[in-house]
Amino acid sequence: MKNYIYMDNSATTPVKKEVLDEMIPYFIENYGNPSSIYSLGSKSKNAVESARDKVAKVLGAKSSEIFFTGGGSESDNWAIKGIAFANKNKGNHIITTKIEHHGVLHTCEYLERKGFKVTYLDVDEYGMIDINDLKNSITDETILITIMFANNEIGTIQPIKEIGEIAKEKGIYFHTDAVQAVGHVKIDVNELNIDLLSLSAHKFYGPKGIGALYIRRGVKLDSLIEGGAQERSRRAGTENVPGIVGLGKAIELAYENIDENNEKLITLRERLIKKVFDSIDYVRLNGHPTKRLPGNVSFCFKFIEGESLLLSLDMEGIAGSSGSACTSGSLDPSHVLLAIGLPHEIAHGSLRLSLGDFNTKEEIDYVVEKLTEIVQRLRDMSPLYEKAKEEK
Ligand SMILES: Cc1ncc(COP(=O)(O)O)c(C=O)c1O
The missing domain is CATH 3.40.640.10 (Type I PLP-dependent aspartate aminotransferase-like (Major domain))
Known part of the structure; x- marks a missing residue:
């Protein structure tokens, strides 16, 4: 890898x-x-x-x-x-x-x-x-x-x-x-x-x-x-x-080879989505379930700051984004996530992983493994997450 x-x-x-x-x-x-x-x-x-x-x-x-x-x-x-x-x-x-x-x-x-x-x-x-x-x-x-x-x-x-x-x-x-x-x-x-x-x-x-x-x-x-x-x-x-x-x-x-490429991307995308939902709770998939770009995956993780997530992923050698390249770097939540009706605190916990021709199944599995660890580590520092767990 x-x-x-x-x-x-x-x-x-x-x-x-x-x-x-x-x-x-x-x-x-x-x-x-x-x-x-x-x-x-x-x-x-x-x-x-x-x-x-x-x-x-x-x-x-x-x-x-x-x-x-x-x-x-x-x-x-x-x-x-x-x-x-x-x-x-x-x-x-x-x-x-x-x-x-x-x-x-x-x-x-x-x-x-x-x-x-x-x-x-x-x-x-x-x-x-x-x-x-x-x-x-x-x-x-x-x-x-x-x-x-x-x-x-x-x-x-x-x-x-x-x-x-x-x-x-x-x-x-x-x-x-x-x-x-x-x-x-x-x-x-x-x-x-x-x-x-x-x-x-x-x-x-x-x-x-x-x-x-x-x-x-x-x-x-x-x-x-x-x-x-x-x-x-x-x-x-x-x-x-x-x-x-x-x-x-x-x-x-x-x-x-657009059909072949897209088929490969959709398979990777669906694997990523399924694995994330299987391993992490309080997560939401943004965007349309089927009418979406073959390589796009966008999540919101509750009780998490997108920026911290990105920095932690970067330390593990993984590049993702909290929104578009043009708005990341700013502290405002994405206008897109607000427009789809997400409250500010949820919109702040966004992560976009956009897949391309060079990504592999092994990379997906590795990313989900690291993401699960990071999300847990960040949530362990969140009093809101603790409260939500107690109320569950
Ligand atoms: C939907 C959309 N429109 C326009 C642009 C701007 O394109 P460029 O970076 O070539 O100026 C981007 C780039 O991220 C985009 O995603």
Whole structure:
């Protein structure tokens, strides 16, 4: 077994060797600027276009509908601000959910400060939106629905097809933050009526700082970054050629054996859940029991502080997370866990273990063994736990 067990694949993933091998020549030999007209430039341009084709193929999109960005946050910002500013003559209302990533939530809050109105839909105890709530919140002013494909903390997958149908029927643009879903879930933008979709390479064994935005042909949106004519004049800046090549290879690999990979991940996930419930009491599984990402497991352990749990796991060489990478480090409980109705004291005891292609059955068993010991040790220091035991 490895001496460090990594179970935080929703925060980021390692770059696969095959991905890095494809990227390296674009740092050293094929370093041309894709905009240059000599052959060294064309080599880079061809590599960028080939990666664009690979992304388009996976999403069922046209290559001309894929735009490379600096990652998931940029894609979210571009989609939401771009639609809002380009369509403000049609209306000023946006619908989203309370459990979005901050890339979406903070962008919506920014737009509220600029005079837009935003509805933040509630979710149920599993983190699922109610389709009727969505229908009822649409007004004549609604120009955009932005709802994440799958949640980064609790793994719940939203009813994307139904949302897409409603948006299409009402003539409202539909953007989905699919950063956690791409590479792990099969997605066809036409079947699902998605108009804009954000993705990020480092969530599926590609490099960090590179992503893409799918923009359906004909969608009206402003640019976020002005400058040169790159990305058909819609996203300026010299292309991150090695990153784009890496994204292309990583997405291709992710979908090559997706069914097999997911089956393996689901088996590991279910083993982890069962073992934890068999060995630890006062535990709750967050997120939907079945409509969830194959590798996501999210627990809340009563009478425990998530931070102490993480530090103790780290001392045993195990990496997990208390929520999303962006909120850990802050003492506020996760907005996602509060939105699914958990009280603060329970939300504080959260642990996300997100499994990836490199995890094994042996690692699961080892993690559960250590987790059981740590939870017991931490609870032994909790007067509330003692009281609960006495009352039992
Ligand atoms: C759902 C979701 N959206 C957006 C992002 C931001 O992506 P990036 O790190 O590429 O900016 C993340 C990253 O954790 C995420 O999980």
